[in-house]
Amino acid sequence: MAKVKYYYDEDTLSYRKIAVKKTDYYRRILFSFLGVILIAFFGFIGFSQIITSPSERAQKRELENLKFHYELIDKRLEESSEILSQLQERDNNIYRSYFEANPIPEEQRKAGFGGVNRYKNLEGFDNSGLIKNLTKEVDILSKQMVVQSKSLDEIVALAKEKEDMLASIPAILPIKKGGFYVASGYKMRMHPILKINKFHKGMDFTAPKGTPVYASGNGKVTIAQRSSTFGNVVYIEHGYGYKTIYAHLSKIEVKKYNEVKRGDLIGFVGNTGLSVAPHLHYEVHKNGIALNPINFYYGDLSLEEFATLQETSEESQSYD
Known part of the structure; x- marks a missing residue:
């Protein structure tokens, strides 16, 4: 039962009952309802930031694992690129020099990656920078490996020719030692x-x-x-x-x-x-x-x- 409220009337020196208007009553109910909704909404937002669903947690772990493997692959690509650079240096300064072949220019080894933005389709993602860099490194490494592979094929052919030449050049006495x-x-x-x-x-x-x-x-x-x-x-x-x-x-x-x-x-x-x-x-x-x-x-x-x-x-x- 709702409480009855009174106020003191100085004119009559007596307490009188406070009459509540219907509009005030409905206004109080509306404000209370809105307050409950706001509290529930903001409470849900805050709670959802702390508590995630199992599927969301699994997705988050998968993204973190994917990023970790991207970084690992990027590191391995750097190591492979370093090994290839050493092979290219030996190719130009030792192998091709020995067989009197011209070294392969640096421009030829790394040509073909300028001009049009060939990685535009990889833009717009959360990790676009990582994906683009990784893809570019793979392309460059693949290009250099093709050039190096062709160079090694050429060196093999030169070695075969050198072997034939060394076997063909006169190199021994026509009569055995001691017999002439x-x-x-x-x-x-x-x-x-x-x-x-x-x-x-x-x-x-x-x-x-x-x-x-x-x-x-x-x-x-x-x-x-x-x-x-x-x-x-x-x-x-x-x-x-x-x-x-x-x-x-x-x-x-x-x-x-x-x-x-x-x-x-x-x-x-x-x-x-x-x-x-x-x-x-x-x-x-x-x-x-x-x-x-x-x-x-x-x-x-x-x-x-x-x-x-x-x-x-x-x-x-x-x-x-």
């Missing part, structure tokens, strides 16, 4: 038969008739026949501008167009053609120019043996 004596070297001398001063373009190795003669490098036989000057002679084209000549043979063991390997038997020492005694006349040519054969025995001779052979070749007399 140097009669004449690469120098001006008096021809023993023609009796004219003539430059001797090769080296003469005296050895018993029938001593085996070997190819000094890989190549193809282009001439295997008898001539008036060289007698039984073999020419081998080694590629890369190199050619060797083996003259005055007693017998030829190869035919024209035969492929030979370094160390293969091609004939035997003889005394055919313009020759005064059994010996092998041996020449080395590069791009059509006769070179001193003594510089092409590094596969057989020690430094001491080379010095002895060089001294002997300068003092001896030609046999052809």
Whole structure:
């Protein structure tokens, strides 16, 4: 039951009952109702900030875990980029330098990422900056790996060519060590038969008739026949501008167009053609120019043996 309120009337010196208007009554009820609604609303907002649903908590954990893995991948990409940079440096300064190939310019390694904003579709997200940087690093790394892969393919091809070249260049004695004596070297001398001063373009190795003669490098036989000057002679084209000549043979063991390997038997020492005694006349040519054969025995001779052979070749007399 509602309480009855009174007020003191000074005119009548008595208490009178306070009459409550209906409008005031309804106004009080309305204000009370609005107050309850506001308290409930703000209370719910504050409570929701503290208490989240299980699904919201799971989503939040998933986002934090995703961000952590993005950062981890970004770190690994930086490490991979550093390793690739070291490989690029060795590629330019060691591998390509060794095979006499031009280094790959830095612009070529990192080209293709300017101009149009290719990452516009990644904008507008909470972590757009992280995602864009990660995607860009992946693109750059992928581009550099493609360039480096092509470079390594080229180096492999160069190495294969270098290996073929090293196997083809004349590098051993045409007669085994201990089985010969140097009669004449690469120098001006008096021809023993023609009796004219003539430059001797090769080296003469005296050895018993029938001593085996070997190819000094890989190549193809282009001439295997008898001539008036060289007698039984073999020419081998080694590629890369190199050619060797083996003259005055007693017998030829190869035919024209035969492929030979370094160390293969091609004939035997003889005394055919313009020759005064059994010996092998041996020449080395590069791009059509006769070179001193003594510089092409590094596969057989020690430094001491080379010095002895060089001294002997300068003092001896030609046999052809």
